[in-house]
Amino acid sequence: MTDKARILVVEDEPEIRRFLETALQAQGYVVESADNGALALKICKGRPPNLLILDLGLPDMDGQDIIASLRDWSQMPVIILSARNQEEEKVQALEKGADDYLTKPFGTAELMARIRVALRHAARRQAAASMSYSYKDLTLDLERRRVLLLGEEVHLTPTEYSLLAALVRKAGQVVTQKELLMEVWGKNAEENDHYLRIYIQRLRQKLTDDPLYPQYIFTEPGIGYRMSEEKEALDG
């Protein structure tokens, strides 16, 4: 684990806050916590943490507003905590700039994986964006726009390619349908989410990714898609 990353936990439930603090400290993170939105924003402005874990239901502010105001001046990774059946709320937060989400209740392993991915992406943003992706049999060369499966080149249409690239750029993190649609088809395509599902299916076919047992592209029902994390990252 690189330096001790500082994580701010914003959660009004003392029990969950305590559990998060304990779990994160056990993994070697430096943990700060806030039980309301105002305090959280104050801490973020004073000494920005490396990552923010944010519960959407706070007593004083709407979690959505915290993300929005934070994104005005900071790119720090944000992971939101939300309950099941609140997909719309999650999608909204992701669109406002949150990096990932966790559905309560969640396991420690899941939490750590999300934190790791988020921190890695943030680190990459600060350096130069990675120009390649590799996981299992799939290799993607973003510079040369080449996709290799078991070393063989896979021929993708421009649309398929840009869809795959959009997913790969945030590998390990969820990408909302809207985000994908806007990036691949442009602003006007926001409503046509069935295009997306059709192209995902074609992409899976070309990558021999069985939708029943996906290896590369995972569906997050009601939210979007998640490209599997790179192998090296998992190893690290």
Added chain:
Amino acid sequence: MPQVEKDKRPDPDILLSQIEADERKQKRGKLKIFFGSSAGVGKTYAMLQEAHRRQREGADVLVGIVETHGRQETLQLLEGLPILPRRSLSHRNVTMSEFDIDEVLKIRPDILLLDELAHSNAPGSRHPKRWQDVEELIQAGIDVYTTLNVQHLESLNDVISSITGISVRETVPDRLFDEADNIVLVDTPPDELLARLRDGKVYIAPGANERSVQNFFRKTNLQSLRELALRRTADYVDIDSDEQRRREGLRTPNAVGEKIMVCVGSDAFAAKLVRTGRRLATGLKSPWLVTYVETPVAEAQDLRSRQHIQHVLHNAETNGAEVVTLTGTRVGDELINYARNNGITKIVIGKSGKPYWASIFKKNLAEFIVTESGDIDVYIVTTPAALSVAFNRRRVMPMSRHEGMRYGYAAILVSAITFGAYQTEFFFTNMDTIMLYLIGVMVTAAGLGRGPSLLYSVLCVSAFNFFFTEPRFTFNVYDSSYWLTFTVMFLTSVTISSLATKLRDQLMLARRREHETQIFYNLTRELTATRTREEMSETVIRRISQTIGGDICIWYPGKKGMLELVYGSETGDFFKEEVVADWCYKNGQPAGLGTNTMPSACLYYLPVTGTNMTLGVVGIRPKNDIFLHGQALIMETFVSLLGSALERSETAEAAEQAGLLAEKERVRNILLSSVSHDLRSPLAAITGAADTLLQEPHDTNSETAQRLLRSIRHEAARLTKVVSNLLEITRIEGGRLKLNVHPYFPPEIIGSAAESCRETLKNHKLLLKSLQDIPFVNMDGLLISQVIQNLLENATSHTPPGTEITVFADMYNNGLRISVSDNGPGIPPGQEREIFKKFATFDQGDRPKGAGLGLAICQAIVSAHMGRIYAETNRTGGARFVIELPSELTIPELS
């Protein structure tokens, strides 16, 4: 102690009826009649003076109608009294101003003055007669002051027309007079009245025949009228004091249990019989009833007599009689039976002015009654022959073609038998010929009716005489023994024909009764099968139009209690008669055509009544604007059947509501017990495990500690599932389940669902399969994914670890089918449907149970997709859950 005289103690029944009558009267307004012997005695004047007196006392007096006839003294008295504006009515281009009853009901004065009780209202008014307006006003609780001349009293109508020679058309039922709360006799001696007449102080209608006026205002006439008025008032006082005596428990004179029955027919004489009966009943202070026997012959009568008898019966009813209509072929028997069974003590019957010979063959009805009456007194009222004949002559109808043909057939039959017998005379004796003729009689009597068979009898005797007796071809007879033959032949044929006719009549009657019973039975049966008000109305309308026909409409109260036209046959314009329907609804009484309320309406309106309220109104315009025989009764029965059916449906609805509430209550109870169990047991396990860990500090890596920690983790997961299921079902039941339907690729949904429950499934073998070329399907991907997750979790919680779970997606009738099956122990037989019910959990030993909500949620989601979900046992004996989404959702072109 003084002995209480038993006889003088008031009878409780009488007291009770007295109290009821008093209560009725209290709610009702009071009627005060200023009664006089003729015009000009000063009734209006007296009424106005009284009104002023009451006004001074503080009563709210309103002048409805007062005819001043331009007299100064009366005009002066009107000053200071508020006068109701008249309503103008136009009828056939003539505009008339009339009394506005609706306005009075709106204003609701304490006392209303309404001159001339006997006045007939202009056509188009609500009631044809003013006394009917008065009755409605009293019913509505308004006191009414009115004036009345003695010649307008119904029961004295005959007497007065015979005294004065002037017949009065406008009459008021005596009931109104007798039930009035106050009668004020305004008496002026004839001399004084004549003096006033000479001074021009008595109003004479303009254009009245001067001679008849002079005839009327003769001193002798005036004296007789005055005497009648005084006597009638005395009668009233008598009745009034009787009531008082009854109240005090004193015997009233003449209070023996007399009951009078007036038997009427459809002739012009009926009205007189009714009047006689009424006078008798008033004199004896006894109840009376008017009976009319409907015979099959009556059925064939023309509209005129039918209308006439309806009018007479109605009139009797308004005069306080109980009207009874009997049905049968033998009028006399029916009457006597009814009288015997109903404790009648006196029968009033008319003796028709038929010629003497007519009663030779058929016993006169009056005579029959006299013979059979036993200890019942019979009063025979003689019909003026002229009247009877005149009426009968009018009733003779031109013989219909059909009727004529039947006589023709009778004649043809005689000719045929005569010709046949004549041709074969060689083989037959005269006796055989007679037999042949008699066979013909039976045929005629059975098939052609009374008239034709009488003709046949005459013809066959004549033909036999002419063709078969010596000397032939003359009507003379040598052998005088043939006269006996002729007589026997004639009598036999008449007897046979009358017997056969009677039989036929009875058969007809029986058939009609059976037909009616059948109609009612059918309707009842059909109504039982209906549930909604609309269905019931439709059924009744269909039946009415089949049996009666004509225009029909049905009104029901809508929101705010206003009547709304729910059904109207296409040909009618029903809205213009909304007022009539509304009146009928509010008063719960029939109105419109043929009734006393707004009779100028085109339709007859009947209230649909339930046990204690009016549920609606049915209006009908019968063909030719008159109900044929028995139709009114059928109609009434239909409507009352509709009423009880409506009431039944309302009761059923209430019961259903109660049932729903009970069901909700049941579910809530199950929820409470189930939730408390499902929440408490994992909490207990967690608490217990945590306590153990705290009390005996273990190394977290020790086997015990790990087991306890795993148990906490597992129970927490279980708790999570219970809570999220509860939230989900609440969301679905709260009606917030909104489908977000888009094309989805089924394998993707299955894959993501399996991914979501990877943790739960780690101890089971999961196999996912899909048809190769499965199309995109419209669905709410998120919800269907949840259904699959629930089914997978259900499978893991009901099967032992290591069990194989297979999810398979394929096509079924062009629709999508996803099945989740396992090779575990399967579903207990007979439980395949039960398990989809909320909180259904079946006993499976000590294996953890869900809150029994998972499958209910699945069912709700699949149902919202118009699909179905079911469970069955598969070939391995394990459970198989199948989701089928309809083919309409499949979109093949996208794949």
